[in-house]
Every structure is written in structure tokens, then in C-alpha cells.
Amino acid sequence: MSEKIKLTIDGKKCAGRPGRTILEVARENDIWIPTLCFDERLEPYGACRICLVEVKGAGGLLPACAAEITPDMVVKTSSKRVDSIRRTVIELLLSDHPADCMTCESTGSCALQDLAYRYGIKESSFKGEAHSYHLADDNPVIERDPDKCILCGRCARICDEVVGPGVLGFVGRGFDATVSPPYDRLLEESPCLFCGQCVSTCPVGALTSKLSEGAGRPWELESTDTICPYCGVGCTLRLWTRDNKVVNVTAPMDKGVNRGNLCVKGRFGFQFIDSPDRLKHPLVRGKDGRLRKTTWNKAISLVAERLSETRDKHGADSVGGLASARCTNEENYLFQKFMRAVVGTNNVDHCARL
Amino acid sequence: MGKTDVELKTILEKFEATRSELIPILQAAQSSLGYLTNDTMREIARYLSIPESQVYGVASFFERFSFSRRGRREITVCCGTACYVKGARRLVDILESELGIRCGDTTPDLEYSLKQVACVGACALAPVVLVNEDVHRQMEPGKVKGLLAGE
Amino acid sequence: MLNRIKSPLQVADVVRECGEALGREKSRFVICAGTGCVAGGSMDVFREFERLLKAKGLYGDVQLLFEGHTSPVGVIFSGCYGFCQVGPLVQFQPKGIIYTKVTVQDVDEIIKTTFEEDSVVERLLYRKHDGTLCPTEDEVPFYGKQKRVILAECGHINPEDIREYFATGGYQALASALSKMDPDGVIDIISRSGLRGRGGAGFPAGRKMALARESQGGRKYVICNGDEGDPGAFMDRSVLEANPHSVLEGMAIAAYAIGADKGYIYVRAEYPLAVTRIDIAIDQARRSGVLGKGIMGTDFDFDVEVFQGAGAFICGEATALIRSIEGFRGSPEMTLSYYPTERGLWGKPTLLNNVKTLAFIPKIIANGVRWFTGMGTKGSPGTAVFALTGEVRNNGLIEVPMGITLREIIFDIGEGVPGGREFKAVQIGGPSGGCLPRELLDIEVDFDSLLDAGAMMGSGGMVVVDDTTCMVDLARYFLAFTRMESCGKCVPCRIGTKRMLEMLTRICEGKGEPEDVGRLEELALDIKEGSLCALGGTAPNPVLTTLRYFKDEYEAHIHEKRCPAGLCANLVTFHIDSEKCNGCTVCARNCPADAITGEKKKPHVIDQDKCIKCRECLSRCRFDAVYTE
Numbered sequence A: 001m002s003e004k005i006k007l008t009i010d011g012k013k014c015a016g017r018p019g020r021t022i023l024e025v026a027r028e029n030d031i032w033i034p035t036l037c038f039d040e041r042l043e044p045y046g047a048c049r050i051c052l053v054e055v056k057g058a059g060g061l062l063p064a065c066a067a068e069i070t071p072d073m074v075v076k077t078s079s080k081r082v083d084s085i086r087r088t089v090i091e092l093l094l095s096d097h098p099a100d101c102m103t104c105e106s107t108g109s110c111a112l113q114d115l116a117y118r119y120g121i122k123e124s125s126f127k128g129e130a131h132s133y134h135l136a137d138d139n140p141v142i143e144r145d146p147d148k149c150i151l152c153g154r155c156a157r158i159c160d161e162v163v164g165p166g167v168l169g170f171v172g173r174g175f176d177a178t179v180s181p182p183y184d185r186l187l188e189e190s191p192c193l194f195c196g197q198c199v200s201t202c203p204v205g206a207l208t209s210k211l212s213e214g215a216g217r218p219w220e221l222e223s224t225d226t227i228c229p230y231c232g233v234g235c236t237l238r239l240w241t242r243d244n245k246v247v248n249v250t251a252p253m254d255k256g257v258n259r260g261n262l263c264v265k266g267r268f269g270f271q272f273i274d275s276p277d278r279l280k281h282p283l284v285r286g287k288d289g290r291l292r293k294t295t296w297n298k299a300i301s302l303v304a305e306r307l308s309e310t311r312d313k314h315g316a317d318s319v320g321g322l323a324s325a326r327c328t329n330e331e332n333y334l335f336q337k338f339m340r341a342v343v344g345t346n347n348v349d350h351c352a353r354l
Numbered sequence B: 001m002g003k004t005d006v007e008l009k010t011i012l013e014k015f016e017a018t019r020s021e022l023i024p025i026l027q028a029a030q031s032s033l034g035y036l037t038n039d040t041m042r043e044i045a046r047y048l049s050i051p052e053s054q055v056y057g058v059a060s061f062f063e064r065f066s067f068s069r070r071g072r073r074e075i076t077v078c079c080g081t082a083c084y085v086k087g088a089r090r091l092v093d094i095l096e097s098e099l100g101i102r103c104g105d106t107t108p109d110l111e112y113s114l115k116q117v118a119c120v121g122a123c124a125l126a127p128v129v130l131v132n133e134d135v136h137r138q139m140e141p142g143k144v145k146g147l148l149a150g151e
Numbered sequence C: 001m002l003n004r005i006k007s008p009l010q011v012a013d014v015v016r017e018c019g020e021a022l023g024r025e026k027s028r029f030v031i032c033a034g035t036g037c038v039a040g041g042s043m044d045v046f047r048e049f050e051r052l053l054k055a056k057g058l059y060g061d062v063q064l065l066f067e068g069h070t071s072p073v074g075v076i077f078s079g080c081y082g083f084c085q086v087g088p089l090v091q092f093q094p095k096g097i098i099y100t101k102v103t104v105q106d107v108d109e110i111i112k113t114t115f116e117e118d119s120v121v122e123r124l125l126y127r128k129h130d131g132t133l134c135p136t137e138d139e140v141p142f143y144g145k146q147k148r149v150i151l152a153e154c155g156h157i158n159p160e161d162i163r164e165y166f167a168t169g170g171y172q173a174l175a176s177a178l179s180k181m182d183p184d185g186v187i188d189i190i191s192r193s194g195l196r197g198r199g200g201a202g203f204p205a206g207r208k209m210a211l212a213r214e215s216q217g218g219r220k221y222v223i224c225n226g227d228e229g230d231p232g233a234f235m236d237r238s239v240l241e242a243n244p245h246s247v248l249e250g251m252a253i254a255a256y257a258i259g260a261d262k263g264y265i266y267v268r269a270e271y272p273l274a275v276t277r278i279d280i281a282i283d284q285a286r287r288s289g290v291l292g293k294g295i296m297g298t299d300f301d302f303d304v305e306v307f308q309g310a311g312a313f314i315c316g317e318a319t320a321l322i323r324s325i326e327g328f329r330g331s332p333e334m335t336l337s338y339y340p341t342e343r344g345l346w347g348k349p350t351l352l353n354n355v356k357t358l359a360f361i362p363k364i365i366a367n368g369v370r371w372f373t374g375m376g377t378k379g380s381p382g383t384a385v386f387a388l389t390g391e392v393r394n395n396g397l398i399e400v401p402m403g404i405t406l407r408e409i410i411f412d413i414g415e416g417v418p419g420g421r422e423f424k425a426v427q428i429g430g431p432s433g434g435c436l437p438r439e440l441l442d443i444e445v446d447f448d449s450l451l452d453a454g455a456m457m458g459s460g461g462m463v464v465v466d467d468t469t470c471m472v473d474l475a476r477y478f479l480a481f482t483r484m485e486s487c488g489k490c491v492p493c494r495i496g497t498k499r500m501l502e503m504l505t506r507i508c509e510g511k512g513e514p515e516d517v518g519r520l521e522e523l524a525l526d527i528k529e530g531s532l533c534a535l536g537g538t539a540p541n542p543v544l545t546t547l548r549y550f551k552d553e554y555e556a557h558i559h560e561k562r563c564p565a566g567l568c569a570n571l572v573t574f575h576i577d578s579e580k581c582n583g584c585t586v587c588a589r590n591c592p593a594d595a596i597t598g599e600k601k602k603p604h605v606i607d608q609d610k611c612i613k614c615r616e617c618l619s620r621c622r623f624d625a626v627y628t629e
């Protein structure tokens, strides 16, 4: 392990391993630096310029999200210059952004809104053309509103760097650049997997989940961390509930194997929880072919009975067991033990995923 | 296979299937097919094994690539500094009103396209207008009609 | 053509051989075939010379010279000779006679008078604006104060024949580097020469080479930056078109110094002629053994490929250029913990230099450090190449020693402002540069003095404007450019340039508010410091310099709703003075909007509703009858 580098941030003595950025070290030390285009799941990009800080002797301001620490660095996270640029950046963004926070899905979890609040910016002092694309992306889960996009590129980068298909990308350049699927078409006309990773990273209301539309503000919801029931990866989920109903799913950045990432099922496949079609009781098919409600005791006895019958009549290898990847390791262990020790066969497998 | 498919195939065969050939391929496609269609870009993406969004992203970044058919005669007004101080903007205004189209557009009969570029590097001849590749030096508003008439 | 050169020592023989062979041609007509002259029809002029000389039995193919024949007169075409404005240019060497604006019809007379009768065709000579005739280069003011170093051969040799380059001593610098110096020796010379990068920022070339040499990482690259997207600049184009081998030689020496084996020349797609000429030069250089595998029989390999840009100013920026070669959008990358010299093209150490920087290298190796530092100023040794254009009598490409004053450039070389107009400002460095006023005409031009004045060497565009140019409108023009060319990656530049442009447009339209000046200034400073790359970092310069030197014009627009230059269309109307108008109809005939009516020999009037304010009538009227309000 290499030596830690010592530096000072806002007068506080800090230390970090070589290769760490100013932002990382600041956060470890509870020093706040605003960010917009930064997402710890992605390579630093340095585009929004909100994280600029003063570094003594650097001959200019440095983006904390990308600048690596150097020995004896002296960093100031706020100063007249820095604050002026931050305010300008916020005002510039707001000057090309709809002012419909009142009804915006992201209110309460919007980085731009938070910054405007923090810096006390009620209104942008810049007047000028603002984009208004009126896009309707007709797909079941992802709402796109490019009018609100701040072009931080996080969605495009996560789609490329983390997910892979690179569906979203920058189009055009300069003030009129956009982020869009190929040929400015719709998501459903592209190789989009609808994993919603882009939704998870968008700092504003440009990409939101259609499934959670109107479901409530963050402070009205309760959150519970749990493990995704869908497959063996075991991603950590954060279920957002209101009146005991799940209305949204996210993934915490600092927990679990997935560190904020999720697939389409984990993120958007939560409706089954409250689905009327969901099985809540065991059912047994009668002679007439119809399913009838029964108790667990009765159902399990019936299964045991039939299994024994089959084994006795046709031998243990006539039985096979398929476990579910949704089960935990312990449950899977028990299942194979049951198949081998009780039923007496090695015919065990499981569906790799669901 | 259509004619353009065949043409595109011959173009692609000349290049290695590596990412760094993307811009050269787009240039070759643009100059022999005249413009880039979604199908063309899709094929290029497939050939280079890169996402289509990146092909489109690159193509839409650069001035040279166009996504619609251009006119038979492309009128390019140089708007470099030297041309500008010598009245290039007035030339643009007049060309726009003469042709009835905006910069970047093509007349419906596909006869003319009009565009302005940052600088063609012929500043000493300012103001300069190009008709396809031919440089017309020291243009004046009064010469525009003649230029369009092909004089 | 030539045999392959098998050892560095052989180069001197080749140089002598080529010099002798070309010396067997006693005189020659040199037809300028730079882009400017070609646009004026110089290739037809060239062909006419060939045809007529052949018909007279005078034409000797260059090949014959190499076979030992002599020839009384020859004809070649050259790259840009600089004085594009009065092209097509024809020189008669060795006498140095220059003919201007030559057409096909003039050729016969030129040959007869100049060659056969040993006289000059007066009507084709350059005439100073006081009327004096200037038969030779030395007498033409445009060339008088120039110091042509990297342009020395431009306009004199055939860029499509490597033998002509050899005849000027070409590739001897590479030969001596390969045979007498180790890489550190080369870097030492370039460092001591004080050569600064000519791409704009003036970074010390030797230091950059040393950084690239130190970097580890396997393969290394040399990239020649010939993107030249600045509006109002065409220096790099001219060097590439007129003397491509000088750039190739510079690249090879640089590659030897840093240990690279592959190079790219990045050329704008708008420069097709430059691309053709480089391709020819690369091919000839390979066949002569001065490029490719085992250069000059040594174990040094270096090959060069051309990459054509696709039209984006930002791709002149080093990291954006590299990204676009790699096949990505040309957005700059952050270079915080490393520079391209450490991780550049495909992550490998890369030396990226401007065309002119590279072209200086062989000159410095050949002539030595003392020679180079003997020119220019202490902080900026050597010469500077400018494209002198705009409202100045002599437009064209010039090379001058650093430290020359703006006044000398504009009033001696450029012979001042034409048309009885007043000099108002000179815009230097394009969209990253600034507008300098009359009061600064006596500053000595070099990297540092321009920065102090708020401008920048940039790539070297120098556009002179007179009192008919509105400075607010000029600032608006540059912001329109940077707003178009901003890659859109970072917020200050993407939205900031757009907002500055909108403010300037409002001011030009007479809708400016008193607070706008302060707002502009504040925004400009935040964009300058907040942007990711130098495009945004320098984009506010045109605004800041005009605010600094021409604030009164902003104020006139805002407070008085008046454009002092009479240019801003919303703030000006055109009228005809019925006293002065004698009804010559010239204005009416030339008005593209048919807004002028009037009978012959009777005063004309302008229909204000139809007038599109194109100024055509103003510039056409010979009786000074058109005026603005």
C-alpha cells in the first residue's frame, strides 16, 4: 500500500491515497462540494464545472471531481471566484430550463433545484432562447423530457460505461446538443434494455420513471432497504412505499453488491407485489381441473405424498428438483440436501435467473 | 441489395473494421452517396461493432456530414472574419432571399443548397462564395444574381 | 525520379545534384498555384505558359535537366507566394520580376517581353498606391519588411517535386540529426533556441519534446496540427500547400527526438489542395528513403498518414483532435493529471505541434540556435507568420520578425487602409484573440505583449477593420462563431456563449439595457475561468477587448440607440441626397431588393420598406449622394 498523501481542504488536514480526487477526499472528510455531472459509478467527466475549487498555485480553478490530489495541496472549496462561477453555472442552466418545479417529478430529488436553493437563486438573470422539444417517448417505463436536460452526459455515459449498449448518446453540438437514442428516435426503436440506469443517474427531471409518476414527494415516502428477489446476484434495493404500497425502487450507492446499479426487473418489476394476480395462498387442482384454495399444511402434505408415491413406484431418479434463483443460498442448500438425503437423487438444478 | 447498399459495401471494404476509421468511413460515404441515411449509419455501426448512437453522435457533431440530400449546386458563403468585415453577411441575406431558403437548406427542386462556413482560408480574396468547389472571389451583392445564373 | 537514399551522408550529394540540375535552367517562370491564385485561374495560366513555351521550342522538362541538358527557360507552379490579393502571381526568376493579376491572355506578352526582350510588362507590375511601379519583390512594399524563414521557399519551389526541396538543402537537417546527434542533442538545440509553439499558446517546443521523450508507454506518435479552423487565417494551409516537405522533415526530426515511429497530419477537409500536396510529398519522401522504414539507411522508422478533419473548429484543440482521430466526437478531454505527451493518441505519449512549429525545426537544426535567437524578441525568438486581411490595401500571407510593430505591419507591409477610410482596429488571433485600437499600433508584436493587451497570437489571423466596422457587431460576429463551434460539453461555454451572443445581438438591435455592459463583463469573466477548454477560456476575449478599448461604441448603441459606424441594420437607414444625386441609376440597377426608384438623370429615392440595408448603393454611388442616418 502506498503512502497516503497529505493535503489541506478548507483549513482541515486531510489525507488520501494517490490517485484519489479532491472530491473523494473532501467527501470522506464531510466537506461539501457541489456536483452535477459526477456519479461515482462513472469516470470523471468534468463538464458541468460546478465543482470547481481553488487550489493554491494551480494557476486556475480545478474541477474537484476529476483533479487528483497532490502532496501538500491547499484547497479552498468556496471563494468569491468559485461562488461567482457556480452561481453563473446555475443561472445559465436555469435560463434554459423550464420553471415547472411545482409539478416536476424530480422535485425534492433534483440536484439543480437543490443548488438553486442553496445559492439563493430565485430566477436566472439571463434572458434568452430556451429549448422546448415537446418530446413524447411512448414506452412503458422511462419518461424523457429533454427540455429539462442539463447535458451532464451521465445517462449516456452510464449506458455506455456500465450497461454497455450505448443507446443514449450526444447529438449535435453546442447549445443545441441533445442526448438521445440514435437518429433522434424513440427508446423502443433502439436496442434499449429499459434497465433504467439512466433514470437512476439523471440529476434532474429529464429522465424519470413512468411507474412512479405522481406517487409522492421523497419526504412523503418511506424507504426500506432489502435484497432483490429476482435473481441470484442479490442486489440491494431501496423500496419506496406510501400507504404500505411500493411506489418506486432505487438502489443505494453505498451498499450491497450492486452499488446503485440495477437491471430492468429490479428497478421496474415491482408491480407484482401489489398485483391482484399475485398468488397469496396455496392452490390445489381438483379432479375437475379447477384450482381451489387450501392451507399450507394440506398442500405440503399432498406434495410429500405424491413425491413418495412416485419415488416408490419408479425409483428415486425419476424425480428431479429445480430450485429458484430467487431463493437464498441457504434455501438452495437446504433444497439440494433434501433432494439428495431425503428423496435420494442427484437430479438437482436451478434456473440460473428469472 | 439496392444500389446504395452495394456502394456502401464497396466503401466499407476499403477500411479496416476499427473505430479510428469511423470518420474516414463517414467521409467516404458522404462524398459518394451524397448524404448519410440512418440505414447507412446503421451499417457502419455494425461494421465497426460500435453503438449506432456513437456513429450518429459523431456524424451530427461535424459540419461536413449531412442527413438530407443536397442540391446539385452547393452555394457556400465564407463567413470568416475577413469575409465578414467585407460584407459576407449581406451576401447570405441576399442569397437566402433570392433562393427562398435558409442557410443549411436545399431548394425543393434540389437545384441549390445554401450554407455558410467559418472560413475557407481564402481570406485575401474576401468576400468569397463557393459554388461546389469553385471559388468566386471578391463577391458583391450585385453579383449574386449572375452567380446563380451560372455566369 | 530519385534513387533511394541509403545513408545520411548521401543527402549532401543529392542536394548538390538537385541544385546543379535545376541550375541548368537559366531562368524560369514561377506561377503561383496557392488556393487564392488557383481560384483566380492560375492553373490555366500555367498551362498556357507550358503550351506557348513548347510551341516556341523553349520548354525543357525538369527531367531533362537531370539528364544533363540545359534549358534557357522553364516554367513551374509553386505554392502560395503570399500576395494572394493581386493574384494570379507570376514571377520571373532569377531576376525576381513579379507580375500581378495575370490572365491567360497576358502570357504571350509576358514571355515575349520578359524573356525574349529582357524587359518588363509594365501594366502587370505592382503599383504602389502612390503610383510607383515595383518590378521586383524587393521593391514591392508587401515584401519589404518581411523576414521569410519558413515561408522562404514558399512560392519559389514546386511543392509537388521533392527534388526542388532537396535543391534548397532539404532533408539535410534530418540527415545531420540522424548522423551527428542523439535525440537529447536535438531536444537540447530546440530548447535552447527558445522556439515557442505557433499553434497559439506559445508553449516552449523543446520542453514539450522533452516531456514526450521522457514518457514511457511503448509506441509514441507525432501529430501535426493543421486544423486551422480560425476564421481569417490561412497560414498553415499555405505552408502545407507550398512546402509540405518542410513539415514532413520537421515531423521526422521530432519523431527521432522523442522516439516515435508514426505520425499524423491533421488537415481540415476544407483544404483539399493541401491534402493532395501532402499525399504527393509523402509518397515521394517514402520513395526517396527519407520517410518510412529505415530512413536514410539507418534503423530509424517513421511514417506519416494524413487525417482529414470533418469541419469542427474545436478539433484544433489538442485533446479534441486526438479524440476525433480515434473516431469519437471532438469534445476536449480534461488533461489534469496528464498531458498528451504522457497519454495522448490511444493512450500513448504523443507530441502534438502546429504546422509552423514543425516547419521551424529543420531550419533551426540546419542554421543553429544563434541564428534563430538573432531574430525576434527575447521571450519570443524567431519570426511570426500572419494572414493579413480585411480593410488593408495589401492582403496576404506575411512572415515578420517577432517584435515588429503593428504599425509597420499594417502601414508598411499592408500599405494602410484603402478607400480614404480610417484605420480603426486590428483583430488578432481570431475568436480567441482581441481587437486592438489605434493607440496600440506601436506595441511590439510577440506572444507576451499581445496577451498583455488582451489579445492573443492565436494562430495568426490579423484582420484590419476601418471606421465602417462596428466593434459591437464584430464582437457579436466572434461570439456567433464560438457559439456555433462550442462542442457543448461544459456549461459555461455551451450556454454562456449563447447568452453573450444574445446580449450582443440585443445591443446591436438597439434593445440593449444599461446593465448589459456590466452583465456582459461578469459573464465573460466567469466563462473565461469556468470553461473546460481554451475555446471557452478565450471565447470572451473579443468582447472583453472591445469593451476595454471601444466602450463608447457599446454606450452609443445602448443609450443613444445609435451605431457610430452606421452598420447595425436596426439603427441605420439609407437615404439619397437629392442635391447630390444626378440620376446615374447605378444604385437602382445594383440594388438587390429593387428598393430604389427614379428616372434617369433625376434624383432617386429609396423605399425604406423594401430596403434590406445591404449597403450596395452606398458603396456604388460615385457622387457621394447616399448617406446613412
Ligand SMILES: Cc1cc2nc3c(=O)[nH]c(=O)nc-3n(C[C@H](O)[C@H](O)[C@H](O)COP(=O)(O)O)c2cc1C
Pocket: C196, C197, C198, C199, C200, C201, C202, C203, C205, C208, C225, C226, C227, C228, C229, C230, C313, C314, C315, C316, C317, C318, C319, C352, C353, C354, C355, C357, C358, C459, C533, C534, C535
Ligand atoms: C478551440 C481551439 C482551437 C485550436 N486550433 C488550433 C489550430 O487550428 N491549429 C493549431 O496548431 N493549434 C490549435 N489550437 C492549439 C492546440 O490545442 C495546441 O495547443 C497546439 O496545436 C500545440 O502546438 P504548438 O505547441 O506547436 O503551438 C487550438 C486550441 C483551441 C482551444
Ligand code: SF4
Pocket: A148, A149, A150, A151, A152, A153, A154, A155, A156, A179, A198, A201, A202, A203, A204, A206, A207
Ligand atoms: S438526461 Fe439527465 S443524465 Fe442525461 S444528460 Fe440530461 S440531465 Fe444528464
Ligand code: SF4
Pocket: C314, C331, C332, C485, C486, C487, C488, C489, C490, C491, C493, C494, C531, C532, C533, C534, C535, C536, C537
Ligand atoms: S469550453 Fe466549450 S469547447 Fe471547450 S469543452 Fe467546454 S463546451 Fe466544449
Ligand code: FES
Pocket: A034, A035, A036, A037, A038, A045, A046, A047, A048, A049, A050, A051, A052, A063, A064, A065, A066
Ligand atoms: S461534477 Fe465536476 S465538473 Fe461536473
